[in-house]
């Protein structure tokens with residue numbers, strides 16, 4: 001289904017603390033350098049509470065953040081973790097950054113760019129506690145299949161950058177893509193067998209992992225979910241020093 005262009009974020013918001021351009025990032029990129037390494041102040045119901053972020057808080061990366069519901073919700077719920085989104089569409093990356101800036105999230109950032117390039121060329125081994133991929137574009141036409149983000153290449157680098165014991169989360173409404181992605185993840189030899197993830201009853205209108213999950217469930221359609229654990233097997237690929245095209 002074609003997507004409407006995203007809303008523009010409130011122009012009075014300063015996005016510079018939350019929006020990063022992939023093309024401007026160094027290779028290799030230590031993702032911890034993107035987050036403050038000090039305690040953060042979180043305002044909760046007008047009482048100021050100090051939430052201490054460990055010096056190297058674990059980082060979870062979301063691929064294709066769309067409207068940013070996961071980043072906004074997860075970063076508010078887990079002040080002890082850092083959340084890094086990567087979104088290829090500039091409009092959606094700005095929308096996410098606006099959401100994070102509005103809620104003054106100190107532990108979330110969004111990178112505008114291609115997740116496969118980020119994983120393959122910038123991120124060092126074992127630097128992430130987890131990778132989340134929710135409702136990746138299915139690219140239905142056979143000639144467009146190679147654009148699917150859950151490719152062999154991406155999954156082998158996802159395995160390289162996730163720390164042993166860390167997690168890969170895959171949710172989609174496309175059964176065929178789900179099974180294909182699990183088979184590709186299995187063939188990297190870097191993950192445990194996939195575990196099912198149970199559906200939770202939503203307690204309010206935005207109590208979903210992402211906007212696409214909300215849309216799919218409200219339409220009564222099924223969602224396939226898997227949780228894979230990174231094993232202790234050494235990575236099967238190395239970070240590639242390849243320049244960004246164009």
Ligand SMILES: C[S@@+](CC[C@H](N)C(=O)[O-])C[C@H]1O[C@@H](n2cnc3c(N)ncnc32)[C@H](O)[C@@H]1O
Nearest residue numbers: 064066086087088089114115134135210211212
């Ligand atoms: C179908 S939407 C799902 C958005 C969100 N995850 C959700 O569930 O609501 C897929 C998103 O992935 C983004 N995307 C597609 N390919 C990507 C890539 N290679 N790197 C980063 N983002 C990508 C698209 O721009 C789009 O915002």
